Amino acid sequence: MMIRFTLNGTAVALETPGSKRVLDLLRDECGLTGTKEGCGKGECGACTILLDGRVANACLLLACQADGHEIVTIEGLEHAGQLAPIQQAFVDEGAVQCGFCIPGMVLAAHALLAGQPQPTDDEIKRGLAGNLCRCTGYRKIIAAVRRTAQAGNA
Amino acid sequence: MRYVGEALALVAAATLAQARAAAAAVVVQYEELPALFDMAAARQPGAPQLYKENNIFKELHITRGDPAAAFAHCAAVVAHTYRTPPQEHAYLETQGMLAVPQPGGVMQLYGSMQCPFYVRDGVAAVLGSTLGATQITQTSTGGAFGGKEDVPSLPAAHAALLAWRTRRPVRLIYERDEDIICTSKRHAAVIRSKYGADRDGLLRAVEIEYLVDGGAYATLSPIVLFRGVVHAAGPYRCPNVRVDGYAVATNHVPAGAFRGFGSPQVLFAAERQMDELARQLKLDPVELRRRNLLRAGDATITGQTLHASVGATDTLDTALAYVREHPLAPPPANAPHLKYGRGLSTIYYGVGLGVGGEYLARTGATIQINHDGSVVFAVGTTEIGQGMKTVLAQIVAEALGVPFASVEMLPTDTTRVPDSGPTVASRATTMSGNALLHAAGQLRERLNAVAAEVLGRAPLQISLHHGQIFADGAPAALSFAQLLHECAVRRVSLSAQGWHHPRPLKYDWQTGQGDTYVVFSFATNIAEVLVDERTGATTVLRVTAAHDVGKAISPAGVEGQIEGGTLQGIGYALTEEIVQANGVIRNPHFSTYIIPTACDMPELVPLIVEHPFPDGPFGAKGFGEQPLMGVAPAIANAVCNALSISQYELPLTPERVWAALHSA
Ligand code: FES
Numbered sequence: 001m002m003i004r005f006t007l008n009g010t011a012v013a014l015e016t017p018g019s020k021r022v023l024d025l026l027r028d029e030c031g032l033t034g035t036k037e038g039c040g041k042g043e044c045g046a047c048t049i050l051l052d053g054r055v056a057n058a059c060l061l062l063a064c065q066a067d068g069h070e071i072v073t074i075e076g077l078e079h080a081g082q083l084a085p086i087q088q089a090f091v092d093e094g095a096v097q098c099g100f101c102i103p104g105m106v107l108a109a110h111a112l113l114a115g116q117p118q119p120t121d122d123e124i125k126r127g128l129a130g131n132l133c134r135c136t137g138y139r140k141i142i143a144a145v146r147r148t149a150q151a152g153n154a
Numbered sequence: 155m156r157y158v159g160e161a162l163a164l165v166a167a168a169t170l171a172q173a174r175a176a177a178a179a180v181v182v183q184y185e186e187l188p189a190l191f192d193m194a195a196a197r198q199p200g201a202p203q204l205y206k207e208n209n210i211f212k213e214l215h216i217t218r219g220d221p222a223a224a225f226a227h228c229a230a231v232v233a234h235t236y237r238t239p240p241q242e243h244a245y246l247e248t249q250g251m252l253a254v255p256q257p258g259g260v261m262q263l264y265g266s267m268q269c270p271f272y273v274r275d276g277v278a279a280v281l282g283s284t285l286g287a288t289q290i291t292q293t294s295t296g297g298a299f300g301g302k303e304d305v306p307s308l309p310a311a312h313a314a315l316l317a318w319r320t321r322r323p324v325r326l327i328y329e330r331d332e333d334i335i336c337t338s339k340r341h342a343a344v345i346r347s348k349y350g351a352d353r354d355g356l357l358r359a360v361e362i363e364y365l366v367d368g369g370a371y372a373t374l375s376p377i378v379l380f381r382g383v384v385h386a387a388g389p390y391r392c393p394n395v396r397v398d399g400y401a402v403a404t405n406h407v408p409a410g411a412f413r414g415f416g417s418p419q420v421l422f423a424a425e426r427q428m429d430e431l432a433r434q435l436k437l438d439p440v441e442l443r444r445r446n447l448l449r450a451g452d453a454t455i456t457g458q459t460l461h462a463s464v465g466a467t468d469t470l471d472t473a474l475a476y477v478r479e480h481p482l483a484p485p486p487a488n489a490p491h492l493k494y495g496r497g498l499s500t501i502y503y504g505v506g507l508g509v510g511g512e513y514l515a516r517t518g519a520t521i522q523i524n525h526d527g528s529v530v531f532a533v534g535t536t537e538i539g540q541g542m543k544t545v546l547a548q549i550v551a552e553a554l555g556v557p558f559a560s561v562e563m564l565p566t567d568t569t570r571v572p573d574s575g576p577t578v579a580s581r582a583t584t585m586s587g588n589a590l591l592h593a594a595g596q597l598r599e600r601l602n603a604v605a606a607e608v609l610g611r612a613p614l615q616i617s618l619h620h621g622q623i624f625a626d627g628a629p630a631a632l633s634f635a636q637l638l639h640e641c642a643v644r645r646v647s648l649s650a651q652g653w654h655h656p657r658p659l660k661y662d663w664q665t666g667q668g669d670t671y672v673v674f675s676f677a678t679n680i681a682e683v684l685v686d687e688r689t690g691a692t693t694v695l696r697v698t699a700a701h702d703v704g705k706a707i708s709p710a711g712v713e714g715q716i717e718g719g720t721l722q723g724i725g726y727a728l729t730e731e732i733v734q735a736n737g738v739i740r741n742p743h744f745s746t747y748i749i750p751t752a753c754d755m756p757e758l759v760p761l762i763v764e765h766p767f768p769d770g771p772f773g774a775k776g777f778g779e780q781p782l783m784g785v786a787p788a789i790a791n792a793v794c795n796a797l798s799i800s801q802y803e804l805p806l807t808p809e810r811v812w813a814a815l816h817s818a
């Protein structure tokens with residue numbers, strides 16, 4: 001079927017089976033490999049995208065469900081070659097190790113701050129609890145979210 | 155077929171749906187043979203033979219002094235049996251390989267891995283081709299922790315075979331459940347341990363039997379066992395020791411490398427034993443450790459004298475001081491069922507491959523300075539999220555005297571540098587670091603010589619810092635760009651190769667006496683917990699982890715290693731356990747195999763202690779595995795302290811803790 005949606009601010013129209021996972025659509029057809037697959041079952045958050053501004057697991061979404069909606073992936077967060085403040089904070093805090101969870105983590109943090117600009121540490125932890133990271137221990141990730149909130153510019 | 159998850163047939167197709175349909179069409183007829191899923195059963199006489207006559211892949215022994223005689227004179231003796239479960243790496247990126255046949259018969263592989271040279275050797279063996287016709291390029295690797303040490307050779311060989319057969323590129327990426335079912339785990343273990351001490355709390359005798367379930371193939375079990383027996387009694391002095399280690403064959407998925415490599419199991423037992431001993435001697439567990447910890451000049455249980463870089467006691471003092479100066483708020487007064495407990499562990503880690511893997515202990519590197527001043531380097535070890543790239547770029551920048559930002563690492567590729575062995579055993583910083591220092595030294599000599607000639611000075615008067623040239627310590631009238639131009643005019647090569655291997659080790663494999671590793675790192679973990687005595691559920695409040703790393707080249711990177719390793723250790727302590735029934739893994743998903751989330755993160759306090767290692771780059775010694783190793787025993791000791799119970803098995807699930815509380 002023909003799927004029309006907004007991808008990182010640009011309108012796209014793609015002929016694709018409606019049953020294709022949005023994860024595969026993004027990676028294989030749109031060439032956006034920043035969205036990762038860690039489990040394919042909604043259990044790890046590596047495939048996190050923003051669907052109409054809210055976090056969603058791209059591994060559980062079908063192409064037909066994207067029709068008429070707005071999707072933001074990690075590639076859409078920076079502006080004119082400038083990392084978004086939350087991305088810069090991840091870099092500055094040293095919050096990245098292998099990096100595989102980071103695109104999803106950054107988008108989850110971005111959505112969290114959009115809804116709750118001054119979260120407590122507990123709110124940050126709960127907001128990121130759907131995104132597994134096996135490398136970092138989360139401490140510097142949480143510090144990056146806190147730093148962004150304090151600077152007041154998610 | 156020897157285990158559930160072993161490959162039987164390979165299918166390649168143009169689409170995933172076609173591949174699935176083809177795989178489903180394969181009909182396998184099984185004739186069921188007796189199987190072994192239990193180490194005790196595998197060692198029974200008359201057990202089905204999986205490996206040689208006794209189902210033992212490897213046995214190793216350490217004998218020092220006369221423990222049997224020494225126990226008779228001990229004031230306190232504790233003997234217990236400890237059990238630890240298989241642990242899953244749960245790297246977030248599953249195993250994945252892309253095989254691309256090249257014109258001229260070269261097979262090119264790209265993939266997620268720790269050890270490109272292992273993959274190269276494996277693929278070449280399977281294809282019957284030469285190492286030269288096999289090119290392996292590591293791609294960004296989404297976590298490894300030992301799970302991408304030997305395992306990737308298998309998907310690589312599978313993908314390469316299909317690519318060789320079809321003459322087309324083949325991509326093979328495991329799904330999560332496939333990855334958990336088919337790939338190696340941390341060895342499940344049983345540790346029988348007997349400790350004896352004199353009235354002053356000095357360890358006099360230790361006897362340990364260490365059994366690991368190697369699964370269906372030996373793979374890395376012999377060398378995992380070696381690290382296990384060497385670390386079996388922890389970082390303490392003891393004159394009378396017997397350690398007997400056995401890697402047992404069963405029909406489980408093969409166990410292999412996982413951060414700590416056979417040591418977390420024995421260190422859990424060793425550190426629980428120290429607390430049990432302290433209890434019996436009515437001594438403070440801290441004091442008991444302090445009296446026995448290795449200091450410079452002391453010998454380990456293999457009789458290896460430690461000459462320098464022995465920070466054990468310093469890590470203990472550093473962690474204790476932090477906890478003393480930062481007391482936690484007391485538990486809520488209205489919740490008397492929540493019991494506070496504190497526990498500690500002090501551990502050590504032999505850095506590098508050690509005497510068991512000495513033949514692989516060498517590494518190469520190349521550095522090239524381009525005429526625009528940018529610098530590229532290549533090494534044979536890999537970046538797997540541990541931060542090697544940053545540390546090595548720092549080393550290159552410092553050694554060449556150029557800005558950090560001008561240095562880039564090339565992707566690790568088997569055709570770029572000579573075989574440098576695996577990226578394991580916390581060896582990348584020291585091994586590649588030293589090889590890079592060797593290469594950088596050659597380049598500095600050439601740069602200094604040219605600069606000296608231009609400036610009319612002696613080479614020894616020249617120094618370079620952050621891309622600025624100094625003569626006798628004063629800024630020289632020669633820019634780095636001009637120096638590179640002068641080198642070009644003189645046609646001086648600004649590319650160099652470095653090589654490093656550590657000093658040889660002497661070890662007697664019969665007695666288990668001699669030198670095992672070139673240097674040891676040390677750590678103390680203090681865990682503070684709240685245990686709900688109604689449910690047995692444990693909440694970790696804080697882990698204070700002090701690590702002697704020799705020299706922290708990238709302090710933020712060291713902290714990151716401590717934080718991440720600590721959380722993996724918390725998982726090992728409380729929730730992580732691969733459950734197998736008749737050889738079938740029952741929890742191959744993140745919803746059933748529970749690793750810590752952000753909500754499970756306690757306060758993490760990484761503390762860096764530096765006792766420089768004279769043979770390490772800038773004093774550094776490797777330590778990447780160590781952060782996981784001492785966490786579970788510290789938490790176990792804290793839980794036991796909270797409830798005045800004893801625990802001998804991981805993970806400390808609420809059920810186990812509750813049962814211990816109600817049987818006491
Ligand atoms: S890949 Fe979608 S949640 Fe794991």
Ligand code: FES
Nearest residue numbers: 098099101133135
């Ligand atoms: S950085 Fe590796 S999984 Fe998060």
